[in-house]
Amino acid sequence: MMIAVIIAVAVMGLAILLYAGRGRTRGSGGQGLKRRFGPEYVRAVAEHDGDTKAAEQELGKRVKEHGSLTQQALSPAARERYRTRWAAVQEQFVASPRQAVTEADTLLARLARDRGFPDGERFEDQIAALSVHHAHYVQGYRSMHAAAHGPSGTEDMREAMVESRSLFEALVTGDPATPPRPSAAAPDGQGKAPRPLTRRHAKGSST
Numbered sequence: 001m002m003i004a005v006i007i008a009v010a011v012m013g014l015a016i017l018l019y020a021g022r023g024r025t026r027g028s029g030g031q032g033l034k035r036r037f038g039p040e041y042v043r044a045v046a047e048h049d050g051d052t053k054a055a056e057q058e059l060g061k062r063v064k065e066h067g068s069l070t071q072q073a074l075s076p077a078a079r080e081r082y083r084t085r086w087a088a089v090q091e092q093f094v095a096s097p098r099q100a101v102t103e104a105d106t107l108l109a110r111l112a113r114d115r116g117f118p119d120g121e122r123f124e125d126q127i128a129a130l131s132v133h134h135a136h137y138v139q140g141y142r143s144m145h146a147a148a149h150g151p152s153g154t155e156d157m158r159e160a161m162v163e164s165r166s167l168f169e170a171l172v173t174g175d176p177a178t179p180p181r182p183s184a185a186a187p188d189g190q191g192k193a194p195r196p197l198t199r200r201h202a203k204g205s206s207t
Contacts, residue, residue, distance in 0.1 A: 030052065033059045033060065033063075036063070036132075037135045038135050038136050039135065039136060039139060040059070040131045041055070041059065041135075043139070044056075044058055044059055062128045062129075062132050063132055065128070066128060066132045067132055069116060069117065069129055071115050071116050071174070072114065072115050072116040073174060074114065074115065074172065078114065079172050079173070082111055083172060085107055086107060086168060089103050089104045089107065093158070093161060097157045097158070098157065100157075101144060101147045101152075101157045101160060101161060102148045104148075104161060104164065105144045105147075105149075106120070108120075108141055108164060108168060108171075109121075111168065111171050111172065115171050117129045123145060127145075130167070134170050134171075136166075137166040137167035137170055140162075140163030140164035140165070140166055140167055141167050143156075143159065143160040143163050144160045144161070144164040146160070
């Protein structure tokens with residue numbers, strides 16, 4: 001009798017494990033990855049020339065490598081230092097867009113590192129880890145990095161600064177940031193757009 005009970009319990013346990021395993025597989029499959037990565041999922045599929053399976057393998061690998069990463073909290077003093085430095089970089093954009101974008105790129109890399117992500121010297125590793133935890137905001141960082149390390153016009157650099165602000169806010173506050181609208185400049189934290197980064201000013205710049 002005891003043997004029959006033990007066998008029944010073992011079978012039930014195995015069934016539960018198999019069911020849980022199927023649930024995890026579904027959650028990490030196509031629909032789960034779409035929900036988790038959003039625009040990053042679309043980008044990955046495009047990067048793989050429409051090969052959904054290859055894209056999902058890549059994104060699944062990112063989750064496996066970086067999904068358990070624990071983000072480190074910033075002290076209030078550190079948050080204030082980062083905000084002050086970011087504001088200064090935005091002001092600098094008027095006189096020197098190229099230098100401002102380069103410094104903003106370095107600032108984001110350092111901020112991500114301080115929050116526990118891979119060091120910015122390994123950009124691909126850092127962006128992969130960020131995409132797992134901040135999928136909706138990493139494209140702005142890519143644009144920033146490209147503008148800082150390649151030929152870009154003033155308008156492209158301005159848009160990179162605007163787009164990257166959402167990731168900056170998400171990392172500084174630890175809360176999700178609202179992605180900026182394509183036609184709007186980044187908010188300065190007071191509900192106003194910083195004058196150095198308005199579209200009118202960028203078009204009027206001779207830089």
